[in-house]
Amino acid sequence: MYNFDFVKPKTLAEAAAAMAGDEAQALGGGQTLIPSLKARLASPTTLVSLGGIKEMVGVCTGDDGSTCIGGATTHGAVAKDAAKLYPALAKLAAGIGDPAVRNRGTIGGSLANNDPAACYPSAALASGATIVTNTRKIAADDYFQGMFTTALDAGEIVTEVRFPVPEKAAYIKFEQPASRFALTGVFVAKYKDGVRVAVTGASEGGVFRWKEAEAALSKDFSAKALAGLSASADGMITDLHGTAAYRAHLVGVLTRRAVEAAA
Amino acid sequence: MKVTMTVNGASRSGEVEGRTLLVNFLRDTLHLTGTHVGCDTSQCGACVVHVNGQAVKSCTMLAAEADGAEIKTVEGMANGDGSLSTIQQAFQDHHGLQCGFCTPGMVMSTAALLKENPKPTEAEVRHYLEGNICRCTGYHNIVKAVMAASGQDVSTIAAE
Ligand SMILES: Cc1cc2nc3c(=O)[nH]c(=O)nc-3n(C[C@H](O)[C@H](O)[C@H](O)COP(=O)(O)OP(=O)(O)OC[C@H]3O[C@@H](n4cnc5c(N)ncnc54)[C@H](O)[C@@H]3O)c2cc1C
Ligand code: FES
Ligand code: FES
Numbered sequence: 001m002y003n004f005d006f007v008k009p010k011t012l013a014e015a016a017a018a019m020a021g022d023e024a025q026a027l028g029g030g031q032t033l034i035p036s037l038k039a040r041l042a043s044p045t046t047l048v049s050l051g052g053i054k055e056m057v058g059v060c061t062g063d064d065g066s067t068c069i070g071g072a073t074t075h076g077a078v079a080k081d082a083a084k085l086y087p088a089l090a091k092l093a094a095g096i097g098d099p100a101v102r103n104r105g106t107i108g109g110s111l112a113n114n115d116p117a118a119c120y121p122s123a124a125l126a127s128g129a130t131i132v133t134n135t136r137k138i139a140a141d142d143y144f145q146g147m148f149t150t151a152l153d154a155g156e157i158v159t160e161v162r163f164p165v166p167e168k169a170a171y172i173k174f175e176q177p178a179s180r181f182a183l184t185g186v187f188v189a190k191y192k193d194g195v196r197v198a199v200t201g202a203s204e205g206g207v208f209r210w211k212e213a214e215a216a217l218s219k220d221f222s223a224k225a226l227a228g229l230s231a232s233a234d235g236m237i238t239d240l241h242g243t244a245a246y247r248a249h250l251v252g253v254l255t256r257r258a259v260e261a262a263a
Numbered sequence: 264m265k266v267t268m269t270v271n272g273a274s275r276s277g278e279v280e281g282r283t284l285l286v287n288f289l290r291d292t293l294h295l296t297g298t299h300v301g302c303d304t305s306q307c308g309a310c311v312v313h314v315n316g317q318a319v320k321s322c323t324m325l326a327a328e329a330d331g332a333e334i335k336t337v338e339g340m341a342n343g344d345g346s347l348s349t350i351q352q353a354f355q356d357h358h359g360l361q362c363g364f365c366t367p368g369m370v371m372s373t374a375a376l377l378k379e380n381p382k383p384t385e386a387e388v389r390h391y392l393e394g395n396i397c398r399c400t401g402y403h404n405i406v407k408a409v410m411a412a413s414g415q416d417v418s419t420i421a422a423e
Pocket of ligand 3: 359360361362363364365366396397398399400
């Protein structure tokens, strides 16, 4: 690992100022960034730890009833503290990695990284969440822009994520057994005005909405409504864990299971 | 930069670089070599310690991030008189280790599990220990040791 300066601001304002520096990078829980630094895939000159900023930690209910999660809240805290507010989201958080990863890794880090196999992006997209940064609010539909690519500008910090709470929802992950990331994962969320289905782990373009399934489920929220629908293997990931066709098949299976599990 | 943390009950300080990992500070500066580095890629859990009471992979946390924290390592697990703690004794009694390389992390993860869930089911034990890899035992005896440490009858589970 190349060396860097380490700073740990106490307020968001101080962090934003530190991030304005050339080659400064945010450090969330470090569960992705520290392995990348060890592999010399990243070489910031300054790491700005977000771990000391109290205003970025916690789970609460917003004025409009949405579940609001501070950008530096750990997966473990979401698993516990969002369990009553948004159970499917809490359950997703409880299934990320292992306990030690969940005790450090944060929602802001996961969404900023936008790993094509990560869990949280599917929850944010299926919920039509709002990603709040130190400078603006970004709708999930505009936020995810492809593998490891987001709408975030350099130095921008995810401070909070606001999830409208669905009537019913479930996330089903087909685990890649060694890494526990999603080989493919599907988040289904039913709102009063329609159903949203977001798929992670499958596409070379990162997380995406399966619009055909959304249309069918919005008319009839049942596994039956999905009969005859299949996701296209075009643009899906092929790697040693599974082919594009295999992943496309999983999308259908997991969507059905998610609808059945949705509570 | 200088960091100070409470390690197994005693205040310890030392100089670190920005990039110094918590596990390197524990092993190289404090000479607490009970905490192991098995993979260095955040996957094996041999390096698990408790930071403010929570299980954390010390190879995936900067020492600077632990400034001011309470740390507990496997060296802090034995009873006051030096005898093995209930968890450690159960690992010995049930052959929960062979080479012992993964054991410090297993013991620390087990302690975190039992604090949260004092009487876990076998399935809960296996799920909680997903991030701790053992190359020797095949896990059955580890699970058995954890169940025994929680005071449950293990005569009917997992072969030795
Ligand atoms: C063994 C293991 C298993 C895992 N399994 C899963 C899994 O099953 N599912 C899953 O989804 N993930 C998994 N992960 C990844 C884990 O969820 C990470 O915690 C997460 O991807 C990154 O969050 P972090 O807080 O650790 O971010 P960091 O590693 O600190 O940062 C990641 C990136 O985000 C940036 N960043 C961090 N916080 C912010 C912020 N608030 N605003 C803007 N940018 C920020 C950093 O600069 C960096 O570029 C796993 C990781 C490990 C080590
Ligand atoms: S050495 Fe830390 S997880 Fe393997
Ligand atoms: S006892 Fe050898 S790795 Fe677990």
